Amino acid sequence: MQSKVTIKALKNHSGTLLCTAFLAILIPLSGCSDGSDGIRPVSGLQVGAAKRDITPTADTAPPDGSSVFLGGYGLGPERPSTGVLEPIYVRAFVVNGPNGTLAFAQNETQGMFAAYEQGPYGLLDVAAAVEAATGGAIPRSHVIIGSDHSHAGPDTIGVWGGVPESYLTYLRDQTVAAIVAAYESRTPAELSIGAVDATDLIRSQFDAPPNAVVDGELRVLVATEPGDATSVIAAMINFSAHATVMGSDNTLISGDWPSVVASSIESELGIDTALVMVADVGRTQPQRDIGGGDTNEERLRSYGALVEERALLAMADLEPVEGDEVSVTQRFLRETYTNPILPFVVLQGLILRSNTPPWLSAEEETIGTVVSAARIGNVLFAAVPGEGYPAIQLAMEERVEAQQHFFFGLANDQLGYLIAPEEGYPDILAAAPDNDNAVFNVSSQIGDHVQCALLAAAADIELLVEPDEARCAQYADENAQIPGM
Known part of the structure; x- marks a missing residue:
């Protein structure tokens, strides 16, 4: 599904914009224009996006999903899942150009390995399956799959209790399905990029140099229909906060702030898929309390709203990607x-x-x-x-x-x-x-x-x-x- 995003809506959200980057996609000159000149040529790019549910269930993690442990705090099997706060997903974003195809995906788990001892469940196994499913159109080396590192996500690492093999099978199959669906849904597109400072939303765990520095830039990649800068196909958000807004006392499954932001952006822009890829999260933590809230869920929603606001600001000041290689x-x-x-x-x-x-x-x-x-x-x-x-x-x-x-x-x-x-x-x-x-x-x-x-x-x-x-x-x-x- 592709839906129109109006310039007015983005102006209202950001509050101070004179002209949006969706207009700037078409007019790579400073200032606003009626679009009568300065139109850049249609690119040779195609973009597709899709998502698949990876929430553990009685079928994928028998007997009732409680065999899935949450990962990321402490050491050992301390947090078996007691339910689901919100569904978790794997999202995919595929870009096809005149000389190749590239697939991005991210799952809402603690983290995954290139290869697993238990069987062909690793991320490079997924990439090989994508290559086979697309007849080589997406080579395995052209597949980049990340994990959002949610500390409310399934422990696909094994340090904190792990998950059953049946869930690893399900996760692999859903990831392949999301990437293939994104590839099959690709449509002509123009890509634009934006960025905004969000340093105040994160902190370093260390105060002394060289470990005090953080990467506070929030980056976005937006795909729109050629010649119609208000019609958004898909979006990507890239930010450096650990997915640790949900505290160690939480036992409900969620994708933490990346999932909240992805779902909110999808709703705001009226698109099926907004992909959040976590960035350089090493020793970089979210400022958990700046949005307010007394419970884990309240803090999660308020922090997610702050990240969403910055992402929309970045999307309202875009510039076209230079080239289509x-x-x-x-x-x-x-x-x-x-x-x-x-x-x-x-x-x-x-x-x-x-x-x-x-x-x-x-x-x-x-x-x-x-x-x-x-x-x-x-x-x-x-x-x-x-x-x-x-x-x-x-x-x-x-x-x-x-x-x-x-x-x-x-x-x-x-x-x-x-x-x-x-x-x-x-x-x-x-x-x-x-x-x-x-x-x-x-x-x-x-x-x-x-x-x-x-x-x-x-x-x-x-x-x-x-x-x-x-x-x-x-x-x-x-x-x-x-x-x-």
């Missing part, structure tokens, strides 16, 4: 496990992630994972396998020349916190175990390693990159291909 690359990296708190042998038995190569090597005590970089026109989309620290995104903004820099955390894998820069690691380690950033972490340098892989990936898709030779020289000979894939 679609290019994607995926790089494999291997990191030696050196966590001094959680021994490697404990890690092997603690999580549901595959414990065989290339994802884990017991002999070498290494972890394998992937990073992705994609571009649509001159816009960069960077995807990292965990809770990336803001320093990674800030380095991409500084060193990669692009019209905008989107950043997706917990994408295609989940390795915990990606601490960066490495110089800040001692303060993070000193705060453990009260703060869990060093507990759920592969090594002191994995954040820098991921950053270097992203810079190399951005160069692979022919964006102009300023190298960080001092930090990245040790990874220069890294093999970019996933072994055995």
Whole structure:
């Protein structure tokens, strides 16, 4: 379904706008116009979006859904689900250009792995299934799937009690279905981007540099019908708050603020799918109490309303994406496990992630994972396998020349916190175990390693990159291909 979004409605929501970006999509000049000149050519892009319900039920998580544990607080099976606050979804956003197709998706769970020990349920298994279902039109390397990291979502990691295998099957199948449905629904579109400062909605868990900095930019990607800037097809929101508005005493399933915002934007714009992709959420928490409310649910609704307001402001000041080239690359990296708190042998038995190569090597005590970089026109989309620290995104903004820099955390894998820069690691380690950033972490340098892989990936898709030779020289000979894939 596609519905009209009026300029007047967006003016009323933002309060101070002189002309909206939906008009600016058509008129890439400063100021308002009647559209009689300055019309940019119709792009060669197509966009489709879809969502599928992934709420645990008696059928997908027998006997009654209570076999699903919620993840993210404490350690161990402390929070079995006692019901559903609101349905949870996987949402997909597919972009097809003259030279390729790119699929984004996000599920409302604690986090998912590239591969699972239990069977073909990993995010790269999903990508392979999408490739097969689309006859290769969407190559598996062109699929970027994130998790919203909801601490009210199912524990698909396994640290906090886990989920039954039947639910992993359901989640995999629904994710494939959402992406394929989005691909099949694609229609000619124009893409625009916007951003707004939302620093006041988040905070860092650490006050001293370099760990005090946050990425306060809220970014949006909006697809509209060609020649009709008021007809919105789909939208994407990218923001860096942990999905932890719901506290540790909550036992009701929800997608936390990303789900609230997605549903609200869908209703506000009259569209089927608004995709929220969490960004560099490492050590970045929401300002939980700024919206008011006495209960978890009240705080969730009020915080979600604040994020929604900023997203709509960003959507009311858009600029067209420059170009319609679609290019994607995926790089494999291997990191030696050196966590001094959680021994490697404990890690092997603690999580549901595959414990065989290339994802884990017991002999070498290494972890394998992937990073992705994609571009649509001159816009960069960077995807990292965990809770990336803001320093990674800030380095991409500084060193990669692009019209905008989107950043997706917990994408295609989940390795915990990606601490960066490495110089800040001692303060993070000193705060453990009260703060869990060093507990759920592969090594002191994995954040820098991921950053270097992203810079190399951005160069692979022919964006102009300023190298960080001092930090990245040790990874220069890294093999970019996933072994055995």
